[in-house]
Amino acid sequence: VSEDSKLSRLLRREPPAEYLEEYARVVAKPQVREEATYASLFVFDLGPERVALPVTSLQEVLQPPLRIHSLPNRRHPALLGLVNLHGKLEICVSLFALLRGVSRAPQEETRMLVWGSNTQRFVSPITGTHGVVRVKVQELQPFAAGPTSVVESTFVLAAQPVGVLSLPEVNEQLTRVLSR
Amino acid sequence: MLQISGQRYAFPAVEVEEIIPLIPCRSLAGVPPYVSGLIDYRGNAVPVVDLGTMICGTPCARYYSTRILLTRIQGNLLGLIGEEVTISQRWNDEQWKPLGVAQRQTPFLGPVVNDDQGFIQRVEAALLLPEPVRAALFERAHS
Numbered sequence: 001v002s003e004d005s006k007l008s009r010l011l012r013r014e015p016p017a018e019y020l021e022e023y024a025r026v027v028a029k030p031q032v033r034e035e036a037t038y039a040s041l042f043v044f045d046l047g048p049e050r051v052a053l054p055v056t057s058l059q060e061v062l063q064p065p066l067r068i069h070s071l072p073n074r075r076h077p078a079l080l081g082l083v084n085l086h087g088k089l090e091i092c093v094s095l096f097a098l099l100r101g102v103s104r105a106p107q108e109e110t111r112m113l114v115w116g117s118n119t120q121r122f123v124s125p126i127t128g129t130h131g132v133v134r135v136k137v138q139e140l141q142p143f144a145a146g147p148t149s150v151v152e153s154t155f156v157l158a159a160q161p162v163g164v165l166s167l168p169e170v171n172e173q174l175t176r177v178l179s180r
Numbered sequence: 181m182l183q184i185s186g187q188r189y190a191f192p193a194v195e196v197e198e199i200i201p202l203i204p205c206r207s208l209a210g211v212p213p214y215v216s217g218l219i220d221y222r223g224n225a226v227p228v229v230d231l232g233t234m235i236c237g238t239p240c241a242r243y244y245s246t247r248i249l250l251t252r253i254q255g256n257l258l259g260l261i262g263e264e265v266t267i268s269q270r271w272n273d274e275q276w277k278p279l280g281v282a283q284r285q286t287p288f289l290g291p292v293v294n295d296d297q298g299f300i301q302r303v304e305a306a307l308l309l310p311e312p313v314r315a316a317l318f319e320r321a322h323s
Contacts, residue, residue: 011266020204021204023200023203024203028220028223030222031222
C-alpha cells in the first residue's frame with residue numbers, strides 16, 4: 001500500500017462539525033497582510049560587543065581562524081595583516097578596533113568572518129556567532145553615538161543589545177585605514 | 181488533482197487562489213442543484229459549486245479530503261468542491277490530448293492525460309458555468 005493511498009484513507013473520514021465551524025470562522029476573517037519589512041542580519045560577537053552585519057554582506061565563516069601574516073609597517077589597530085584565503089591573499093581587518101580602538105578583543109577569536117562585496121572583501125576575526133536573525137525594520141532603534149560611529153542602529157536579541165554595523169561607514173573607515 | 185466518483189480530474193493550480201476544507205455552505209433557493217450555496221470567504225459571499233453533482237449527479241462525500249478550491253471566473257470568486265484534493269502534479273502542455281468525444285452536457289471537461297492508473301481529465305474553469313447561472317450567481321453574491 002503506497003503512502004499516498006494510506007494518506008487518502010486517513011482523510012476519508014467525516015470531520016467533526018466543530019472543526020468545520022471553526023474553519024468557517026477562520027475563512028470569513030479578512031486576510032491580514034503583514035506590512036512589515038525585515039532586515040536579515042548575521043549576529044556575531046566581537047569580544048564583549050554583540051554586533052550584526054546585513055546577511056548579504058556575509059560570504060563565509062571560517063573555523064578555525066586563519067593565520068594572520070602581519071604587515072611590518074602597519075600603523076593602524078584596525079589593520080591586522082593578510083590572510084591566505086583559498087590561495088588568495090585577503091586583507092584582515094579588526095572590526096573590534098573600529099568599535100573600541102584596540103586591535104584585539106580580550107576574548108579568544110574562534111572564527112573568521114569573510115564579508116564585503118564582490119569588489120572588496122575583508123576577513124575579520126570574531127569571538128562567536130549567533131546565526132542569522134530577521135528583524136522588523138521598525139524595531140531597529142537608530143543609534144547616534146557620534147558622526148564616526150560604525151554602529152547605525154540597535155535591536156534586542158535574547159535580552160541583549162545588538163549593534164548593527166553600518167556597512168558604508170565601516171567601508172569608509174577601512175578605506176581610510178588602508179590608504180594611510 | 182481531485183476526484184469525482186473515483187474518477188480523477190485535474191484543475192490548473194495557477195487558477196487556485198486557496199484550498200480550504202469543505203465548510204458548511206448557506207443554501208440558496210432557485211439555483212441549479214450543483215450550486216451548494218454561499219460561503220463567507222474573507223468577508224465576501226462566494227458561491228460554491230459541487231463538482232460531484234455537476235459531473236455525475238452525486239454530491240461529494242463530506243470527508244477531510246473533500247475540499248473547496250477557490251478560483252476566479254471573470255474576476256469573481258467561485259468555490260469548487262472536489263474529493264481527494266490531496267496532491268498536485270505537473271504535466272507539460274503537450275501531454276494533454278483532446279478527448280475526441282463530444283461532451284455537450286459537460287463542456288467544461290477538457291483534454292486528458294494518462295498515467296499507469298488511467299485517464300485524468302482537465303476541468304476548464306472558464307467553461308464551468310452556463311452564462312445565465314453565472315450571471316445569477318455573481319449578481320447574488322455581490323448584492
